[in-house]
Amino acid sequence: MHKKQKNYIYYIIISIILITFFLNFLLVNFERNAENGNIDNIANAYWYMIVTLTTVGYGDFYPVTALGRAIGYLYVLSSLGFLGFLISNLTNKIMEFMEKKKLGYFGTSFTNHIVIIGWNEFGKQVAEQIVRADHSVAVVTNDKANIDLILNSFSKKNIFPFFSDYENFENLKKANINQAFSVFLNFNDDTENLVYLLNFKKHYKNVRLIAALNNFNLRDTFLSAGAAYAVSKVNIISKLVASYIFEPDAAKITEDIMTTSTEEGDFDxxxxxxxxxxxxxxxxxxxxxxxxxxxxxxxxxxLSRKNDNGERIVLKNPSKETKIKMNDYIILISDGKSKESIIEAFGVKEGRF
Structure with a gap:
């Protein structure tokens, strides 16, 4: 707020205090010695003013003189504007609060969640798979129109949309980004993703980043810049399409197990x-x-486990003698119904959370 605006507000407040004091002082003088007068001190005058302006009207105090009633008429007429002001101001405050809440300005309590920066149809499909696995997602978008689209597509239990300028890195703390499991960069252009990745790492060095690429040749560049994973959309799609061409049944199974299962007969x-x-x-x-x-x-x-260098490696189709160790990850295929029993038996949710 500018200094001139503050001074104007102070002027209005002081003027109201002085005017009401002057009117109540006059009211007491008019009523104090009148027959049947009951507004005989400044406290009673202020009480009469308040109950009149707020349209409560208890009737315990009232003016009996002509001049006292003139001030009373002034309060009655002012009450119409005062009540309208209160209702309008309260309504505006409630609407402002709800709008700020919808836009995510009050932040989220999500932890160990996924943050998606940038929103489009591809990001929506990624979010759907994460939410189906019963994990939480915070979405950062710089387009207000996306907020309603996101809220209408997901349950508020698992989704937190946040309207923000992408370059305001400090603002990302409202998405609880330091407590996030990982951040997915979802811009349409690889160059935009890379530039954002470099700037992001200046502010959040320890946050795990994943980027979706259009050009697979940039994968090593992204990894060198600090991305944990750089996934080529075209590379994955081309492999799946090629599989459909000469082994369609195997391709169909591959596509099925890449999605999150929630029902019996639905494998992933x-x-x-x-x-x-x-x-x-x-x-x-x-x-x-x-x-x-x-x-x-x-x-x-x-099985996924760390080697002697601390790097995680995947043991595909592990030998029968291989033993399961603490902090390994067991990779398996299961349907949606069995998943619940597995989670209960293993004591953890699906995924690296």
Whole structure:
């Protein structure tokens, strides 16, 4: 607020205080010695003014003299504007609050969630898969029109839309970005993604970033710039299309298991972190494979674990002697119905959260 605006507000407040004091002072003088007069002190005068302006009208105090009633008429007429002002101001404040809340200005309490920066149809499809897996998503967009589209497409339980200038990196804290599991950069142009990645890393060095690329040749550039993963949309689609051309059934299965399953007969690929509660900790893969098929009707595909250098590697179709270790990730295929039992038995949700 500018200094001139502040001075104007102070002037208005002081003027109101002086005018009301002057009127109430006159009212007391007019009424104090009148027969049947009951406004005989300044406190009673202010009480009469307040109940009149707010249209409460208790009737416990009222003017009896002509001059006192003249001031009373002034209060009655003023009450119409005063009440309208209160209702209008209150309505505007409520609407302003609701608008700010809808735009995400009060922030979110989400933790261990996914933040998507940039919104389009591709981002929507990514968010749908994450939400179907019962994880939370915060979406940052610089287009207000997207806010209603997002809120109408998802449950508020799992989605937090946030309207913000992309370059206001400080503002991203309202998406609780420091507590996010990872951030997905979803701009349409690779150059825009790369520039944003470099600027983002200056403010949030430890946040895990994933970028979707149009040009697969830029993958190493993104990884060098600090992205945890750089995924080529064209590369994935081309492989799937080629598979459909000469092995359509295998391609259909591949497409199915890439989506999140929620129902029986709806299969997908999942990974679960091995914690102390996991019933397969320290057991060999042959035993695990057999037991998981019998109990959960799911298939063990691979293990993900860190090597001696601290790098995570994937053991595809691990040998029967390989034992499950603490902090491994078990990668498997399961349907939506079995997933609930697996989560309960393993003690963790699906994914690296």
């Amino acid at each position: 690929m999942q990974e679960y972190k091995v914690i102390e509660k996991n019933p397969y900790l320290n057991k060999n893969c042959l035993e695990v494979f057999t037991d998981m098929k019998i109990k959960f009707n799911c298939v063990l595909l691979a």
